Amino acid sequence: MVYGITVAMATKPWFSITAEQMTPDHLSTGSSSRKGDLIFIVNPKGANGRTGKEWKKLLPFVRSRLGKNLNICESLTSGPCHAIDITREAIREGAEAVVAVGGDGTLHEVVNGFFWAGKPVAAHDKEVTRTTALGLIPLGTGSDFARSFGWNNNPREAVERIATGLKSRIDVGVISEKDGERHYFINVADIHLSAKAGYYASMYKRFGNLCYVIGALQGFYGHRNRDLRIKVDEGEWEVFSQVTAICIGNAKFFGGGMKITPNAHPYNGNFEVVILQNFKWYDFVLRGHKLYSGTHLSEKDVHSRSVQSIEVEEMEENSGVYVQSDGEHLGFLPKKFHISPAAIEMLC
Ligand SMILES: Nc1ncnc2c1ncn2[C@@H]1O[C@H](COP(=O)(O)OP(=O)(O)OP(=O)(O)O)[C@@H](O)[C@H]1O
Secondary structure, three states: OOEEEEEEOOOOOOOOOOEEOOOHHHHHHOOOOOOEEEEEEEOOOHHHHHHHHHHHHHHHHHHHHHOOOEEEEEEEOOOOOHHHHHHHHHHHOOOOEEEEEEOHHHHHHHHHHOEEOOEEOOOOOOOOOOOOEEEEEEOOOOOHHHHOOOOOOOHHHHHHHHHHOOEEEEEEEEEEEOOOOEEEEOOEEEEEHHHHHHHHHHHHHHHOOHHHHHHHHHHHOOOOOEEEEEEEOOOOEEEEEEEEEEEEEOOOOEOOOEOOOOOOOOOOOOEEEEEEEOOOHHHHHHHHHHHHHOOOOOOOOEEEEEEOEEEEEEOOOOOOOEEEEOOEEEEEOOOOEEEEEEEEEEEO
16 A cells, blocks of 8 residues: 655746735725734744743834834734634734744744635635735744745844835645645645654754754654655656655745755745655764755755655555654654645735
8 A cells, every 4th residue: 555645836836026015004004994903923932932022022112113004913822723713813804914923833823824624714804805914023943934034033123024014925835635634834844754853853942942953863763764656746656765854845944944945935836845865864964064054955865856746655554754844743644645835925
């Protein structure tokens, strides 16, 4: 029996790098005379509690910088997945924008809140014609997605970016399981060792960036490279032997600053797929710095290509190949996945 994962991207580049300029004044008008709502979804526990503390200090600045034309609403998450529900509710209520305040996990949940039952969430009021935009104040441990844009964890700079009102359409990958459940990713989806390491790293966030080292060490325990079959852009199946990890990048960084998919651009309608084969633990010691600098693509046993779709199938039964989406553990490869395209507007 063959198990698998299917990853598909846009059948065509559905947009170029176009950006739309919207002033804060424009943001506030909408279709009614009421001020628009700007919802900040804050993970108070992000970055080991630093997110909550920074947010408290930032809120007066947010109100003074953005509050003239927009209603500033803060919503603190109470636990995992809460940000998904808050986002859906905010969009249904016709919010101008939903801003994730936290790390990649919070951003991932907010992005997932933009969709419901395979479709973008829309405002209840049919007269609201605006599309709710996504915003980000990166304040997490890794904040890897922000790195692709060169953004740091300076929250005031993030507020200034939001204040410009500049929006761009940005790619989002959709992972559909066989039973119809969907997961969305905005940064990187990955399979096997990296996903296993990420799974363990998430348990040690209290140690800051050290969590990625601890996660990698635990990931290696019991790890075995696997033969996998891969189909790209609806082409022929190819066998990749001794795969260590497959990373499907919408953006460039994961794992706390590893530039794993250095040619990925979240605007171009494609994923960059990087496949590591035959890696042993000492390869990460000897060649690990190249993964951080993004210079690993020319290395032996590293394969990279730009794809619109990719399917991956396991050639052994029940081998326990981990899969994650933006760092969220999705289970193991025997679940059949399909990934297809979507896009949302982002304030950047
Ligand atoms: N109130 C809460 N208590 C505990 N966990 C929460 C709470 N709110 C959200 N979470 C969970 O915390 C996870 C991690 O949060 P977040 O990504 O903001 O910070 P981080 O892990 O420090 O940063 P990064 O993901 O960039 O490394 C989220 O995926 C979310 O499920």
